[in-house]
Amino acid sequence: MEELLREHLGEIALLIYILFPLLKRLLDRRKKKTAKKPSEAEARAGKAAEQAPAPTPASEPVPARPAPLTEKPEAQPDFLGLARMELERIDQESTRLLRQAEANPRLARLVPALREDLAGRLQAIDLSLQGAPTLSTIVQDRTALRGLEELLRHLGRMARQRMLAPRLALAQADQMADDCYAPLIELARARNLGLTTSEPVPLSGDWDWSIMPRLASTRVAPLRLPPDFEHSLWRWPAIAAEVGRDFYYSLKHLEQDLHERLGLPYGLEVPASDREVDGRWLAQLFGVWLPEIFADLMGTLLLGPAYVEMIRRVHRNPGSPQRTAAVFRDGRLIDEQPPARLRIYMAVRTLHHLGRHQEADSLWEQWEAEHPDMQLYFLPLGGQWAGLSDQALHSLADTMVDTLVLSPWPELEGFQLMNVPGLAYLHADHAEVERLMGVLARGGTARADSRRIISAAVLAAAAQPTLHDSILEAARRSIEGIEMEEREPQRRAIRPLPSASIGRSLRASLRRPSAIREAIVVGAALSPRRWRGSR
Known part of the structure; x- marks a missing residue:
């Protein structure tokens, strides 16, 4: 028997392992049935209790049901x-x-x-x-x-x-900014043009130009003043360019519409090789430079030869003339600043449109004399500089200036820039500036608006450099003496606004702006005006 148990011990253990749970479950079920089944006496007592009336419930409160155990919810922000x-x-x-x-x-x-x-x-x-x-x-x-x-x-x-900022210099810069922006603000109010700017705010110190587009939807126009502008007449005309730059960003849809109308991009990558540099690529350069081109254009329209004199004085570099003709890069993109030589070339052409031919030729000849034998522009190509004939860029620049100056602007209700009342530096303005030049050179106080005072001071100092400091002092004293309530707001020759019929005809002609550009380009090609000094 003992040997039999040893031989089949494994099978017996397995059988017990299987049957024991089943037997235990069966016994548990029988115990539950026995506990639930009442005895005969209990059944009779329960039946009597059901027939008896229910007792009055006790006044003790019913204990609250315990809340189910759940996870605590996370706090929501x-x-x-x-x-x-x-x-x-x-x-x-x-x-x-x-x-x-x-x-x-x-x-x-x-x-x-x-x-x-x-x-x-x-x-x-x-x-x-x-x-x-x-x-x-x-x-x-x-x-x-x-x-x-x-x-x-x-x-x-x-x-x-x-x-x-120095208090007195800041007040004079405020006056200059007001006089430069006034024609544009007045036109915007009269024609409901959607110009957000109402207060030009000159600022001294470092100021990032990139902030201007972000402030374009506000009433404030930050105008960056050059360092130590109060000590140099050659810095003051920059205020006019700052006005133009703010107007470019602050007039509703101007930037977007101008890029679309001219077919120009906002940015342009540096070419990898000369095979990428063709006429189309060169034209796209002017899209990158458009904000600065517009600022220079407005500065020249507002101040005439004085603004171009500022470009010549500030950006000349006789020691390294190639740098004035270099197209710089900003990382992988073309830099937004055009070459200094191209800036003064375009400003000179704008002067010709204003009728200041003699001054335009003189300024260009001075620039070329200070930077001789420069007939190339320099492009960054694959880590090297490649020369580009200046005729290629100058022909494109001519078309750009002519289009901006002569074409009616839909954003200005069909006005040309030259015809905005009180904006352009015309013959009457130049005659007044020539008179003021003598007053300031003698150290006198000029009674005029600050635009004419600064224009006269810059030209007088350019003619007599040894008198720069005394002319600057006289100009600042003249601006300081201006009292807004005593000024005659109509002293500047203001041309009347076009009649409604003219305005309608202008707006009708703008339905095909590309045709206008083509007419300008074709006209310039068939009968070009050979201005002396334009090469």
Whole structure:
């Protein structure tokens, strides 16, 4: 028997392992049935209890059912609370800066932007966040708040720069900016052109030009003043270019429409080899340079020969003439600054359109004499410089200037730039400037607007360089003595606005702007005006 158990021990253990759970389950079921089945006495007692009336319930409270055991939910972020906290913080900072600007004359030009562009938009967001806004509304409002916080930061920086600038020089720069921007602001108001700028704000110190497009939707126009501008007459005309640059970004749709109308890109990559450099690629260069070209164009229209004299003085480089003709790069892209030689060439051609032929030829000849034997422009190609005939770029530059000056502008209700009332430096302006040159050279005080004063001072100092400092002092004293309420706003020769019929005919002619450009180019090709000095 013992041997039999040893022989089959494994099978017996397996059988017990299988049958034991089954037997245990069967026994458990029988115990449950026995416990549930009541005895006969219990059954009779239960039946009697059912027939008896129910007892009155006790007054003790029924114990609360225990809550089911579940995992504790994670805390959800309070997006609405965060948005309101951000709104309150930005509102407090903007209110503080607004009060400071209202109390300080140097910061008065920031008040419209702080009150309307900043405080007004904060109030709109406050209304949006009241009640129970949706999550998408909260997200949109917080995005808008981040933009307003950036605007507040820039306005605060502008306020600090205004406070650090010399008080008298800043007031004179303000006057110059007002006189340069006035014709454009007045036209925009009269024709409802969608110009956001109402307050030009000159700023001293470093200022990034890239910020201007981001401030284009505000009433403030940051105009960067050159370093130490108050000590050099050659720096003052830059204010006119800054006005043109802000107008380029601040007039509704101007930048986009101008690129589309001219078929020019916003950026252009540096070519890898000379095989990529053809006529189309060269034309696209002017799209990269368009903001600076427009700024120079406006500076020349506003100040005439004085602005071109500034370009000659500031950007000349007789020690390295090749640098004045170099097309620089910004990483993989062409730099937005055109070569100095091309800038003065285009400004000189604009002077010819203003009728200042003698001054235009003289300025170009001086530039060429200071940078002799320059008949090439230099392009970066694969780490090297490649020469390009200046005729190729100059012919494109001629077409660009002629198109910008002579074509009617849809963004200006069909006006040509030359015909904007009070904008262009015409013969009457030059006659007045020549008279003021003698007054300033003698150290006298000139009674005129600041545009003519600075134009006369620059030309007088160019004619008599040894008198630069005394002419500058006289010019600044003259601007300081200008009182806005005593000035005659119509002293500048203002041409009347075109009649409604002329305006309609101009707008009708703009239905095919490409035809206008073609007519200009073909006309220049068939009967070119051979201006002396244009090569």
